[in-house]
Amino acid sequence: MNKLELKQLILTSLSEKLAIARSSTQRAIDAATDEETVPEHKYDTLALEASYLAHGQAMRVQESESEIQQFESLVLRELPDEKVALGSYVTLLCEDDSVKHLFVGPCSGGVTVNYLGESVSVITLQAPLGRVLLGREEGDEVELKIADSVYYYEISKIK
Secondary structure, three states: OOHHHHHHHHHHHHHHHHHHHHHHHHHHHHHHHOHHHOOOOOOOOHHHHHHHHHHHHHHHHHHHHHHHHHHHOOOOOOOOOOOOOOOOEEEEEEOOOOEEEEEEEOOOOOOEEEEOOEEEEEEEOOOHHHHHHOOOOOOOEEEEEEOOEEEEEEEEEEO
């Protein structure tokens, strides 16, 4: 298990997301400045709506750039007897005997990449599961309460 390779896969996924956001932003800007969107009367708001969309897409680009920068500056450590922390790769055993592979990242929770044939999901320490796992060790059992449901996991591996 090479966390640098995993980090690079996540960065590639984030870069793809950024490229899509930039393309969407350009299309929204083009729509907002197109001659056909010039208002014909005071109730014609097509250009105004297109400009709001362009602004929202531009914010999405900034967020994507920030996420990439945060991952690029993430320092990965290999420590013995590691506890779950930022940069940890965690394998959880679920109640139904399924396995979850997680990477604790600084942002971009929910991004999923395929690494060595396994689906690895990014979680953050702000997420409910991230908060429950923080500081735990291999072999620990954790309980996650969401609404009226309770989920139990065992930490089988931390890298």
